[in-house]
Amino acid sequence: MIKVVIIxxxxxxxxxxxxxxxxxxxxxxxxxxxxxxxxxxxxxxEKKASDLNNxxxxxxxxxxxxDEAVEEFAAKLNIxxxxxxxxxxxxxxxxxxxxxxxxxxxxxxxxxxxKPVNFKEIPICLEANSQENLDFLKEVASLxxxxxxxxxxxxxxALHVSAVFVNNFSNHLFTLADDYCRENDLPFEILRPLxxxxxxxxxxxxxxxAQTGPALRxxxxxxxxxLELLDEDKKKIYTILTESIQKLxxxxx
Amino acid sequence: MIKVVIIxxxxxxxxxxxxxxxxxxxxxxxxxxxxxxxxxxxxxxEKKASDLNNxxxxxxxxxxxxDEAVEEFAAKLNIxxxxxxxxxxxxxxxxxxxxxxxxxxxxxxxxxxxKPVNFKEIPICLEANSQENLDFLKEVASLxxxxxxxxxxxxxxALHVSAVFVNNFSNHLFTLADDYCRENDLPFEILRPLxxxxxxxxxxxxxxxAQTGPALRxxxxxxxxxLELLDEDKKKIYTILTESIQKLxxxxx
Numbered sequence: 001m002i003k004v005v006i007i008x009x010x011x012x013x014x015x016x017x018x019x020x021x022x023x024x025x026x027x028x029x030x031x032x033x034x035x036x037x038x039x040x041x042x043x044x045x046e047k048k049a050s051d052l053n054n055x056x057x058x059x060x061x062x063x064x065x066x067d068e069a070v071e072e073f074a075a076k077l078n079i080x081x082x083x084x085x086x087x088x089x090x091x092x093x094x095x096x097x098x099x100x101x102x103x104x105x106x107x108x109x110x111x112x113x114x115k116p117v118n119f120k121e122i123p124i125c126l127e128a129n130s131q132e133n134l135d136f137l138k139e140v141a142s143l144x145x146x147x148x149x150x151x152x153x154x155x156x157x158a159l160h161v162s163a164v165f166v167n168n169f170s171n172h173l174f175t176l177a178d179d180y181c182r183e184n185d186l187p188f189e190i191l192r193p194l195x196x197x198x199x200x201x202x203x204x205x206x207x208x209x210a211q212t213g214p215a216l217r218x219x220x221x222x223x224x225x226x227l228e229l230l231d232e233d234k235k236k237i238y239t240i241l242t243e244s245i246q247k248l249x250x251x252x253x
Numbered sequence: 254m255i256k257v258v259i260i261x262x263x264x265x266x267x268x269x270x271x272x273x274x275x276x277x278x279x280x281x282x283x284x285x286x287x288x289x290x291x292x293x294x295x296x297x298x299e300k301k302a303s304d305l306n307n308x309x310x311x312x313x314x315x316x317x318x319x320d321e322a323v324e325e326f327a328a329k330l331n332i333x334x335x336x337x338x339x340x341x342x343x344x345x346x347x348x349x350x351x352x353x354x355x356x357x358x359x360x361x362x363x364x365x366x367x368k369p370v371n372f373k374e375i376p377i378c379l380e381a382n383s384q385e386n387l388d389f390l391k392e393v394a395s396l397x398x399x400x401x402x403x404x405x406x407x408x409x410x411a412l413h414v415s416a417v418f419v420n421n422f423s424n425h426l427f428t429l430a431d432d433y434c435r436e437n438d439l440p441f442e443i444l445r446p447l448x449x450x451x452x453x454x455x456x457x458x459x460x461x462x463a464q465t466g467p468a469l470r471x472x473x474x475x476x477x478x479x480l481e482l483l484d485e486d487k488k489k490i491y492t493i494l495t496e497s498i499q500k501l502x503x504x505x506x
């Protein structure tokens with residue numbers, strides 16, 4: 001049995017807890033959070049910890065807290081065995097260099113409070129300070145996911161930026177469209193099949209080849225007509241993305 | 254049987270042809286294109302037409318050609334019965350006002366050459382110059398799709414703009430991420446589960462509530478670190494979308 005302590009009570013911590021708990025070869029012996037009230041998701045009260053002096057001995061300590069708090073937290077964690085890994089896309093592995101054995105266990109996914117995810121399909125990006133530690137993290141990752149890969153800190157940062165583009169920014173475009181539909185008495189529902197197909201398309205085509213629309217066609221009449229309809233914020237976004245499409249596809253104005 | 258003539262040989266025309274041909278109550282009697290070479294997808298040679306003087310009598314003429322060519326084409330089409338409808342998201346219905354009976358049959362979807370789509374799930378946005386004509390278009394639409402809705406020209410323009418945001422612009426963000434991954438020796442594959450989940454999430458949440466990321470958290474450290482990594486084009490897009498997220502979610506800098 002691999003003994004694991006999870007640190008944190010956010011979405012990543014919760015989903016890790018659920019996925020690890022379902023795995024026979026892993027024993028989540030403790031979940032730590034400064035505020036124990038947030039540990040509702042941990043069923044066994046004996047597994048809840050809110051005092052850093054009461055952290056049990058484990059093989060793996062997973063720090064699944066806010067990116068910007070990782071280093072500060074690490075300075076307060078006193079353990080003398082096991083591997084310490086964080087789950088942050090943006091923090092370097094070296095944020096944990098005060099430990100003897102350390103690494104990164106970064107699940108590349110967006111986690112919601114209420115929506116369950118299939119952990120098996122989530123790529124887990126791994127990095128460690130030694131081959132032995134990397135092998136250990138690979139072993140753990142392969143128990144919960146079918147997709148684990150070695151990714152260095154620089155690549156992980158690149159993935160984190162990419163994730164902002166494909167997840168945060170796309171979702172914001174959906175929000176703007178939702179807004180705009182409401183303004184025009186249209187239900188957002190009507191756009192769902194199109195959104196679904198947008199993603200389904202790039203399962204077989206690379207996104208460059210899947211590009212369509214007035215920007216790609218350099219259809220100035222449609223572009224001007226669209227710009228006239230939009231408020232300042234949406235107009236700015238429309239203009240800059242149109243320019244970027246034309247630049248990338250070699251159709252500069 | 255409802256007799257239909259389809260005009261055009263692009264993706265929309267092809268998919269309409271396939272979907273209409275599969276429907277027993279519809280008889281696609283002809284497909285017109287100026288250049289008959291592009292009508293390969295029409296099996297029966299007698300149904301191919303490339304001479305505007307040889308258009309047969311039909312109940313419905315669907316003009317599925319490039320948005321900007323609709324009005325010019327309409328001026329050349331001489332028919333004296335049936336309804337004429339175009340499939341354009343950006344053209345007003347009035348582009349067809351020289352006919353007695355006219356309307357719009359706009360399938361809100363992105364069509365690819367090679368990828369089949371399930372027409373049943375595509376919302377078809379309808380508009381017509383009389384209730385009778387609207388009822389007729391509804392009848393036709395309901396034969397091929399489970400989702401048809403009445404949408405006036407102004408709303409259709411709004412939908413077209415929204416489609417650019419959710420389809421063209423999202424796809425471009427995927428392209429930029431793909432690019433950036435390649436630069437960092439990462440396969441785009443690794444982002445697919447995240448993209449899938451981004452869309453799956455908004456099936457149960459509205460996109461405003463589904464928003465996450467450094468912009469929403471106003472995590473300036475991560476935002477600055479990301480900006481330092483990006484080239485000019487991506488930096489501009491990152492900045493403007495971050496600002497827009499913060500504005501919309503009430504976290505102005």
